[in-house]
Amino acid sequence: MSKNLFKFDIKTEKAQQMIDITHLLRQAIEQSEIREGIAVVYCPHTTAGLTINENGDPDVVRDIIEALNRVFPVNASYRHFEGNSHAHIKSSLVGVEKNIIISEGKPVLGTWQSLYFCEFDGPRRRNLFIKIIEMK
Amino acid sequence: MSKNLFKFDIKTEKAQQMIDITHLLRQAIEQSEIREGIAVVYCPHTTAGLTINENGDPDVVRDIIEALNRVFPVNASYRHFEGNSHAHIKSSLVGVEKNIIISEGKPVLGTWQSLYFCEFDGPRRRNLFIKIIEMK
């Protein structure tokens, strides 16, 4: 692997869960020693995803999970035999890749923003990739 | 800040609003003097977002706002005490970061595409970042 590509293991603990992974983003940026550029964060799974949202009140990410469940129920009538179509749909809606700007060696996030790994069909062992691109 | 990172102020005027910000994207690309590469556009807020959609008929972006309100109502039963969970959910669904290809000094957009700042909990003063990455 390239010296600017980082791989992390994530262990999820619930069927559906938002895990704050902002510290992994900061760690990859620090290890790359790149101070200006972008970080491309990538989830290589089809029943999980990534999102950027509020870290102040943990009820916000709970509300996101519950609202998605109301609209795309776990037990609706789906064709896919594994019974986790709801998780595939949520993955396509929040997305599996996020770009974050790096300035002065730090991610450019808003005051209340954290990067979350979204587990929609856990618990499982998951992977995460972060690629750092330099541009002064 | 790096010479290829641009920050803009945006003043939204309604509770929910789509604001065409394609001119800010063009401005950042021109000021960078980079002719081939990508632009990473980033919204540092958790109750707003970014989307790329039609600019021909303004009813399209109105339909997007109304459809999202039908599915994720402003006044549903949410946990988050601030009462704006609908806006956090919409932010996670449209996303807060978009990548646009730059070719010959211009954004590669479709004929009918514009870049929109999506206000879901306004009116407010908001920020926007654009990072330009060169690749010939």
Next chain:
Amino acid sequence: MSKNLFKFDIKTEKAQQMIDITHLLRQAIEQSEIREGIAVVYCPHTTAGLTINENGDPDVVRDIIEALNRVFPVNASYRHFEGNSHAHIKSSLVGVEKNIIISEGKPVLGTWQSLYFCEFDGPRRRNLFIKIIEMK
């Protein structure tokens, strides 16, 4: 056009359809001869989009299309005169741009992941752009 920007024609054959375009991504990466970096994939249309999801069971992408139709029906009450607002909404939700990491000359995709072009208002002739960015 830059030597690292690739344009493809896609012919969709149904009103709504997910077309696996992972081979176009691999082709662009190979032609660029870039072994480490990212690929920015871009759909220049407002009633189509891109998503990354499962390729093992074709019922998964059928379930995604059906679930989106249940929530954002083709024939709901919309303002836009062309009658395809459902397609614009779906385009904003799955998004029109995706970033994929390149390592050792190959896209870093999960075992079950493919890149899909999402037609929401076809059949039509569509375009696709892929820009390759190098970062060792």
